[in-house]
Amino acid sequence: MAVTTDSVAARLVREPRRATRSRQRGRRALVGYAFIAPAVVLFLVMGLYTLVYSFGLSFAKWNGFSPSWDWVGLENYRDLLYADPRLAPEIRGAALNTGLAMVAVSFGTVLIALPLATLLNSITRLRGTLRSIFFLPYVTAGIAVYYAWRYVLEPDGAVNLALRAVGLGSLARPQGFLADPDTALPTLIVIMIWGSVPVAMLLYLAGLQAIDPAVTEAASLDGAGAVRRLRHITWPLLVPITVAIVLLGLRDTMQGFQIFLIMTNGGPAGHTDVLGLKAYQQAFFQSLSPTLGVASALGWLIFLAALLLAVVNARLLRGQR
Amino acid sequence: MRRVVPLLALTVYAAVSLYPFVWMVSGAFKDRLEILEGGHLIPRRPTLATLVDTWSRLHFFDYFLNSLQVTGFTVLGVLVVYSLAGYAFAMIDFPGRRFVFWFFVALLFVPSITVLLPLTILENKLGILGTHAGLILPFVNGTAPLAVLMLTNAFRAIPVDLHDAATADGAGEWRIFWRVYLPLARPTLVTIGVLTAVPTWNEYVLTRVSLNDESRYTLPLALERLASGTVPSYNEIMAGSLILVIPVIVLFLALQRYFVNGLSGAVKN
Numbered sequence A: 001m002a003v004t005t006d007s008v009a010a011r012l013v014r015e016p017r018r019a020t021r022s023r024q025r026g027r028r029a030l031v032g033y034a035f036i037a038p039a040v041v042l043f044l045v046m047g048l049y050t051l052v053y054s055f056g057l058s059f060a061k062w063n064g065f066s067p068s069w070d071w072v073g074l075e076n077y078r079d080l081l082y083a084d085p086r087l088a089p090e091i092r093g094a095a096l097n098t099g100l101a102m103v104a105v106s107f108g109t110v111l112i113a114l115p116l117a118t119l120l121n122s123i124t125r126l127r128g129t130l131r132s133i134f135f136l137p138y139v140t141a142g143i144a145v146y147y148a149w150r151y152v153l154e155p156d157g158a159v160n161l162a163l164r165a166v167g168l169g170s171l172a173r174p175q176g177f178l179a180d181p182d183t184a185l186p187t188l189i190v191i192m193i194w195g196s197v198p199v200a201m202l203l204y205l206a207g208l209q210a211i212d213p214a215v216t217e218a219a220s221l222d223g224a225g226a227v228r229r230l231r232h233i234t235w236p237l238l239v240p241i242t243v244a245i246v247l248l249g250l251r252d253t254m255q256g257f258q259i260f261l262i263m264t265n266g267g268p269a270g271h272t273d274v275l276g277l278k279a280y281q282q283a284f285f286q287s288l289s290p291t292l293g294v295a296s297a298l299g300w301l302i303f304l305a306a307l308l309l310a311v312v313n314a315r316l317l318r319g320q321r
Numbered sequence B: 001m002r003r004v005v006p007l008l009a010l011t012v013y014a015a016v017s018l019y020p021f022v023w024m025v026s027g028a029f030k031d032r033l034e035i036l037e038g039g040h041l042i043p044r045r046p047t048l049a050t051l052v053d054t055w056s057r058l059h060f061f062d063y064f065l066n067s068l069q070v071t072g073f074t075v076l077g078v079l080v081v082y083s084l085a086g087y088a089f090a091m092i093d094f095p096g097r098r099f100v101f102w103f104f105v106a107l108l109f110v111p112s113i114t115v116l117l118p119l120t121i122l123e124n125k126l127g128i129l130g131t132h133a134g135l136i137l138p139f140v141n142g143t144a145p146l147a148v149l150m151l152t153n154a155f156r157a158i159p160v161d162l163h164d165a166a167t168a169d170g171a172g173e174w175r176i177f178w179r180v181y182l183p184l185a186r187p188t189l190v191t192i193g194v195l196t197a198v199p200t201w202n203e204y205v206l207t208r209v210s211l212n213d214e215s216r217y218t219l220p221l222a223l224e225r226l227a228s229g230t231v232p233s234y235n236e237i238m239a240g241s242l243i244l245v246i247p248v249i250v251l252f253l254a255l256q257r258y259f260v261n262g263l264s265g266a267v268k269n
Helices: A008-057 A075-083 A087-122 A127-139 A143-153 A158-165 A184-209 A213-221 A226-255 A258-263 A275-284 A292-320 B004-028 B049-056 B060-091 B097-109 B112-126 B133-142 B144-156 B160-168 B173-184 B186-202 B205-210 B219-227 B234-254 B256-268
Strands: none
Touching: A008 A292, A008 B060, A008 B097, A008 B112, A008 B133, A008 B144, A008 B173, A075 A087, A075 A292, A087 A127, A087 A184, A087 A226, A087 A275, A087 B004, A127 A184, A127 B004, A127 B234, A127 B256, A143 A158, A143 A184, A143 A258, A143 B004, A143 B219, A143 B234, A184 A226, A184 A258, A184 B256, A213 A226, A226 A275, A226 A292, A258 A275, A275 A292, A275 B112, A292 B097, A292 B112, B004 B234, B049 B060, B049 B234, B060 B097, B060 B133, B060 B144, B060 B173, B060 B186, B060 B219, B060 B234, B097 B144, B112 B133, B112 B205, B133 B144, B133 B205, B144 B186, B160 B173, B173 B186, B186 B234, B186 B256, B205 B219, B219 B234, B234 B256
16 A cells, blocks of 8 residues: 555665565564553463363363363253253253343333433433432442342332332232242342343433434424424434344343342242353352363353354344444 | 423432332341331431441451452553553554454453353462452453453544654654553543443452452452351341442442443443
């Protein structure tokens, strides 16, 4: 590129110095490598090595202590998907719960965040304060908040008492919402929606604020009613944001199992088992059974699902352009 | 009426957002007996004793210092390692640059559960399992996709004339990076710092499978041990939870601007 734009004279001047120039470029490259070296080394050790290791282990049986692995080929994957009469149904149940939570959390989040952002955009007073309050569930996401939820969801906790106080005692759960097989998973889904509304709301709010008020004004001068303005001006701008929020929700729900681990640990009786939790239990809570291979295989199945989602993501985003 | 309805609906959701926190505060100010009396919100005998007790007798002060150490070094590590890398990706031409860059970004798709087990096995071999370094290094590496993307973009957004001018003055890459580009990227650095600090402060899973030695516990782990004791008492658990969330809430309120901009930017990428 540089050569084509340079004048012939300039090229003649530079010709004798080519050796020094390539040496200079080599030195620049070395500087570049020096700058990225810490990041790359850290990645090679903490990232690539662990990935390769777990990929290898997913084709073996190992209990973490014996000196060698027993290579078993695809057996771990087969066991997880259909072959093992005890494990496969458990995994299927966990996959079902995971899928259910993924869909419910994504759509629930959109359903609450969009009206919330629209309302927030329509007021001026208190907007900043309310936005800060709405954001608290995101910054505090973690064990402390989950314990607070457990506290209010106890058998004689605040939620049950509130329901009884307003005459909805029939909705109260005497065993508590997390110990009741009918309400455990829905309750966790509600809490996950509660936790993912903040970011979704923020994205919608940014989208709404990017809409030029002049366009909306012109449309209403042309006689477009509120519904038509929503359909033809606002909604098209919000579609890409909605896609992003749904995909983010699907991804986070599939990968995150912390809330399940802390609040129910899969209980009662497997009603809140999810894939991430299963992999975690197979990896860390089977003492001396050789389940580390199965745990790795399950980790890779989750990885595969995440990649699939990413591909769909890329497709959808490209479709919009 | 048209003004009141939105405000009312928003206030209702604000209450929903605050709901568990309100009860967290309520529980933390009750004593051991009152917490068993059931779910009244305002403590009848409000007491600071539970918080004081949790802070000192249950060693939450020590765990707080541990959390501070792990989070602080993680943030520092992320900023040092990835501002260097981001600068190279943005400003220095070297063979394989695009490939390495996309490799880092692709890491975004690796679920943490996939590498959790091999990570502990590796750390066990290296002898850092159960130490704070054993937490900080993977935490830093886990931030790579986000930090590389945001910092590379930030450095690219700085006019290249500055680089050319500095080079003409005889400054090397290191000096240009340190004296010119890093100060200009400060807003992005703060954003990444906050976006790293919050999840690190709250991290539980890797910490749980790594740490054994109680003197190294971070707040989330201390809280979990408190709750899984033989006679867990919700007033202490809520006091511990409050101690855990207050620092992040303060940090968030102080640096809200960076947070909001950063999150929108991060998701767009």
